[in-house]
Amino acid sequence: MRILQQAVFIFIIIIFLAAIPAIIEINPLEKNITWNLSQMDQMYVEFIRELARGSLGTYQLGGQVRYIAADITKNFFTSFSILLVGVLAAVVTGLLFGLFLSRFTVTRIINILLNILAAIPDFILIIFSLVLAIKIYEVTGVRMIAFRPDAGALNTWFPMMLTAIAPTLYMFKLIAVKYYQTSGEDYIRTAVSKGMPANYINFQHVYKNIEPFIIAELTKVVSLAIGNLFIIEYLLNVPGVTKFIFQSNQFQPITIGLFSMLLISLIVYFSIRIVLYLFKRGLIYE
Structure with a gap:
């Protein structure tokens, strides 16, 4: 039970850290940082959906879009x-x-x-x-x-x-x-x-x-x-x-x-x- 709790906690920490670059927005006019937490639900759903399809998704390398599973x-x-x-x-x-x-x-x-x-x-x-x-x-x-x-x-x-x-x-x-x-x-x-x-x-x-x-x-x-x-x-x-x-x-x-x-x-x-x-x-x- 303790191992399961640790695994769930680590999973939550990792997906939160991965979401930080996408949910943090910098306002150049007001020179402040805002948190756009509304995107988190969509990102998590899309992540689980990709895994359910048997795919790891894609990433962008330069001007190319490549499959993560291929690399x-x-x-x-x-x-x-x-x-x-x-x-x-x-x-x-x-x-x-x-x-x-x-x-x-x-x-x-x-x-x-x-x-x-x-x-x-x-x-x-x-x-x-x-x-x-x-x-x-x-x-x-x-x-x-x-x-x-x-x-x-x-x-x-x-x-x-x-x-x-x-x-x-x-x-x-x-x-x-x-x-x-x-x-x-x-x-x-x-x-x-x-x-x-x-x-x-x-x-x-x-x-x-x-x-x-x-x-x-x-x-x-x-x-x-x-x-x-x-x-x-x-x-x-x-x-x-x-x-x-x-x-x-x-x-x-x-x-x-x-x-x-x-x-x-x-x-x-x-x-x-x-x-x-x-x-x-x-x-x-x-």
Whole structure:
């Protein structure tokens, strides 16, 4: 019942957000904003009517009117792959440097660097990365980014890296803090005094106590990646789901884009949960 209530609430929020560009009107003479709520009923009825027909509706791209169903699949998998790789890279990097490699000197240097980067807003880091990639191309001729939607791999791997920035910083700090807190517990000291190997202690004792915190914060990690994805797909002209949100002020494509992004985030979340479960079942002794 609780899940059903949350689903209904999310549905209402999404369709309301999608309707905002159409119901807000700006009066240039009086220089004020008015809300034209009378259109909402018609938009909702038309949205449900399109779904009942088995159609997702149309959207306007430049001077063309295209069917959403014809383009949504490719765009969906583009955004999904970028988000999945970005979140997975954040979790793996956080575990490696925040837990399993934390005792090495190079990790301490990386920790200092990441703490400095964590103080910089995500948007600034993304802009700086784009400028750096352009400068590298000017100096070496190596192209790392492309602003064309048909650029192939250049539209995927660099956005994946940028999407992973904020989640990686967050995961690394979270795991590093929990690692140092857990390392001071009595059972860890007992394991060290018995001469157990560091890797064994990290796998069998430390990780098992840190895992609940990782799972609890996984929703925030995914949300950070989604926030970056919106910025990156817009700036790099990536043909993802956000195209339906940014390139049109129509209710139908914005709604489909938002629901698609919600579905992507749920799939990515449960995919990471499965990866963590397989990791625990395969390498952690129960």
